Amino acid sequence: MDSAFDRHCSELVARERSGHTAVVEEDLLYVWGGYLSIADGEVFLPNDEIWVYDLEQGEWEMFHMSGEVPPSMSGTCGCSLNGHLYIFGGCDDNEQTNQIYCVNLTDGKYMWRKIVHESGSAPSPRDKLSCWVYNERIIYFGGYGRKLLTNIDSRNRSFIVDEASWMEDVLWGWNNEVHVFDTMKASWSEPQTHGRAPAPRAAHASATISCRGYVCGGRVMETRTSDIHCLDFKTWTWSEIIPVSTSPVGRSWHTLTAVSDGGLFLFGGLSVDCKPMSDGWLLDVETKKWREVQHPFKDKPRLWHTASPGKDSDVIVFGGSCDSILLVDTGHCNDALVFQTQPYPLFRICEDYIAMNLRNNETLRYQLPLLPPKLLTAVQTRMSFYRPTKKQR
Template sequence: MDPAFERHYSELVARERSGHTAVVEGNLLYVWGGYMSVADDEVFLPNDEIWAYDLEGGIWKVFHMSGEVPPSMSGTCSCSLNGHMYIFGGCDDNGQTNQMYCVDLTDGKYMWKKIIHEFGSAPSPRDKLSCWVYNGRIIYFGGYGHKLLTDVDSRNRSFIVDETSWVEDVFWGWNNEVHIFDPIQSSWSEPQTQGRAPAPRAAHASATLGCRGYVCGGRVMETRTSDIHCLDLESWTWSEILPVSTAPVGRSWHTLTAVTDNALFLFGGLSVDCKPMSDGWLLDIETKKWREVEHPFKNKPRLWHTACPSKDCDVIVFGGSCDYILLVDTGHCNDALVFQMQPYPLFRICQDYIAKNVRTSEMLRNQLPLLPPKLLKSVQRRISFYRPSKKQNTT
């Protein structure tokens, strides 16, 4: 084992990575997969382990995974549904895949199960796609992957061939397809969408608000965009949101997170001129106005990271690259950035105040044991989170 791996394992801090996947279940941020750079090589992270970050205590744990373990890969698409993490697609040592796996995050066993669908046809192999969760189903959009020549219809603009990548009768390219997976029925289907769909793309960002799925930016052939599109997940009608204010610059490998009932938070990515981004923006979907957000992580650009909604409207950004990932030995990250998107409730404000000041206040230290046991345990977890030696970053 590489000494660097041993060092990070002994400190119980998740290894730096990009192209990984992450979901929040309860108070834990689960991180799986991705890759990192070792010397001149790109190395996939182990596929038989999952890292869990305690969002209250700020402590990492690693769990061994068993069962039908998926291959190590990056660029897979994940979501959390009914306590399970589902992953679909991605790129492994053999290229893009269209396999699906799930793992129960609630039973403590962390046993992978390969999903074999009973009805319909799975999407073609792809990575760097996105998904929405609605009404107990997972809806996938876009990505970059390959199709056989017999499956490519030049009249159908849902798949644009990458002219630089083809081998005999296999073509790579971008798509704007919509596919639905129903876990209960174990079935794939394709809805008949209406309206003008977004251009085929990959490395874009998506988020769900109510019964609508939103798509932002991404790699569209040879450029990167910042356009916003919305798919009504009941009528399956596409519409484009045309901002009435200054919009973020075009980008790919960024994230989009729902933070309120009518607001989406965009962070980071790679700009049109291949610069790593650290800007944050809020989009009000009712007024169609973008607003740049001030935050303390302007010196921490990220791309191909993950962003997960947490309690109290926090957004947890983990990992990613701080440099252009197509460069050799790029700078992958392993810190957790916590963005506060709304004022905290009074209870959390009090908890955090005690946690931050108990070491310097004799009065707080003396009164801490007087708290009820359940409250004391909760406060002690927050004290652990604010230990000076912790590696996470918070607002």
């Protein structure tokens, strides 16, 4: 990794948070939900606000939301599909949920819509799950949640009961179920998978490459793992990737992001010994080799953050906690960390160089008005990103 940025250029910034949802559309990062620790309590962030970060200008803006607004939650599973943000599950003030909502991110109205499915059955309530997007469908995996005792088959190991959390006829636990939501038909289905499925888990990470979904690590009962599995969406067959090199240590609350046709970027998380981590790793899914990468954010451990793919194979990490939320839970963050995972195109290198050096380079200042209008606008926009900034946590 050659470079990275940690930027907040505007006076207005999103509130610190963990367990939130974030997606990138075009050059905009959208952030919704999550929670914040205040005194000895946990407070959910407003459910009728969406924060938008311009990755080109480095500026935040907040918009109020309307419509069928979902409850304030953390641990919900969010993704972007056709310009819409979809969220499913999560934990509100009462318990885990199994509702699905969507909002159009492109029309400027930010009006939530609660989706009522036309067929099939929704998964049981859960949070800390993950999802993949493929062929107009959202494929959900795993998570921690509750089931009725009558709905648990003791012969089926897709749900492991958390012995510390149960009451009468309701049990909580981890699962490795695969549920599919077809956004075109508004229908739920549960495909029959083949092969050896990953152990039931929550607080894991996932990413999509082509017609395959990858899941890495997470909490499996009382342990944290670093195993990685692949689900083929055409055959619904599971396979485990056995690395041929040194692997990251076991962790939960980390992120996994596709950065190329065969590359996955892992960042942060909570280790087996409950330490927040700041290491970054690249996995080549073809050679099955992990490679630890150097980056300038070694002093910024993160867990229960979000990571979104940006342009030119960037990875945009936002928020999360910098301490162990199991023990302290006070160090929530609100900075955007932009990781570079591939060499930038020459055009972007030139654009960034001009934007960074224009104020101190007289020759560049004289040449700027001679640029074509479209390029001039791009450089002026990028100059906003490199303005002096206040130090953010």
